[in-house]
Amino acid sequence: MSLVQYDEQRHMGAAMEATARGQTLLLVTMVRLRRGPRGLQLDDQTCAGLVRWTEHFERVVYCGLLQESDDCDDASVTWVDIDSLPNRDRMRIVPLPFAYKIGAFARAYRATRRQLAEEIGKADKLCFTLGYVFGDWGGVAALEAIKQGRRFATWFDRVEHDVLRNTLHALRFRRRVKERMTLPVMIAYHRHLVRKSSLGLFQGMDTFKAYEKYSSNPACVYDVHTQPEDFINAEQIEQKLAGIEAAAPLRIVYVGRAVAMKGPEDWLRVIHGVVQAGVDVRATWLGDGPLLDQMQLTVKQLGLGNHVELAGYVGDRDKVLDALRESHLFLFCHKTPESPRCLIEALVSGCPIVGYGTHYPVGLVEGAGGGMFSAMDDFAGLAKLITELDRDRGRLVKLVRDAASCGRRFDEATVYRQRAELIASYA
Missing domain, CATH: 3.40.50.2000 (Glycogen Phosphorylase B;)
Structure with missing residues (x-):
């Protein structure tokens, strides 16, 4: 039930x-x-x-x-x-x-x-x-x-x-x-x-x-723990959609700790695949954790310095929500069956969730839309999916609208x- x-x-x-x-x-x-x-x-x-x-x-x-x-x-x-x-x-x-x-x-x-x-x-x-x-x-x-x-x-x-x-x-x-x-x-x-x-x-x-x-x-x-006042408003949605339609650089975000179960290495490999496909992307990871130094090293090894920002811990929740509202996609590569609130906060913020398609994220958007998924551990498939979304901005616009609508179920x-x-x- x-x-x-x-x-x-x-x-x-x-x-x-x-x-x-x-x-x-x-x-x-x-x-x-x-x-x-x-x-x-x-x-x-x-x-x-x-x-x-x-x-x-x-x-x-x-x-x-x-x-x-x-x-x-x-x-x-x-x-x-x-x-x-x-x-x-x-x-x-x-x-x-x-x-x-x-x-x-x-x-x-x-x-x-x-x-x-x-x-x-x-x-x-x-x-x-x-x-x-x-x-x-x-x-x-x-x-x-x-x-x-x-x-x-x-x-x-x-x-x-x-x-x-x-x-x-x-x-x-x-x-x-x-x-x-x-x-x-x-x-x-x-x-x-x-x-x-x-x-x-x-x-x-x-x-x-x-x-x-x-x-x-x-x-x-x-x-x-999201409130109705946390929901992205109509003006913010239209501002985001205007940027998407104007071919602005694709903005990707994640919020969470840099630990193995969150798949930070996969996350960076997805971004690398998107960059290799010619997408102009700006990706931000908000959160600290024991693997943050390794992520910094991987960013250098993959040549992602102009595309990835590892912002560390951000304690101001309003700033986190602003980052979600301004981003076009919430990319996640979770490795274990869990139920992280960050995916719901992304939907509330009108930020479509894109990642490994386990039951939890699929269930969040079922019947409402606002998410797209690959098989578990298929970071190459995720990179391909995101590249296709960047090239089909109309599809991305619909995904954002669906995410904002879906998010209103969660207060x-x-x-x-x-x-x-x-x-x-x-x-």
């Missing part, structure tokens, strides 16, 4: 909302909490989602992982004081141990399970994010809910076992051995919990396809309402 299908089916939405407003929602997640100078903090996008949940439930109990030091901080995270949020009086934050190492998980297990059992017993609706085995308190909460005979929703952001499998080669030897041994356990464990859940919330079609057959009630959902208020209704009905 997709959210669109669910929205078309629902006849009792108002009743569900009225019921949920008097209830407590328990969320157990893998999201990191940290202690700031004025109390607990969460990243800005999680905070936005937390506020949305309070619009649909009377009380929200939020469990996250408390990091004890700043050593694992991501420089791209914008931390927000939880106490500064609207509806803070209807939120309760429960820090759980950060225990991904086997020993730490074993030491914390009994006390944390007792704590989760108490929270489950007090809550009306339950939703648990799953992602690993050791240190994955969402999975432990699901085991406890099963023991108590409670209904609960499972939530997956991505196909975790595929992400792990595809990154094994980059791990140190001892860690690689450990994760190879963990992998079959993780797959069986997650499938068991999905089977026992009363609702499966799977972000994007890649994740949905991976888990739907194990769920009695699967739903394809999206976790987005934060709508997707959180839809998910809240699913949880109120089935979890």
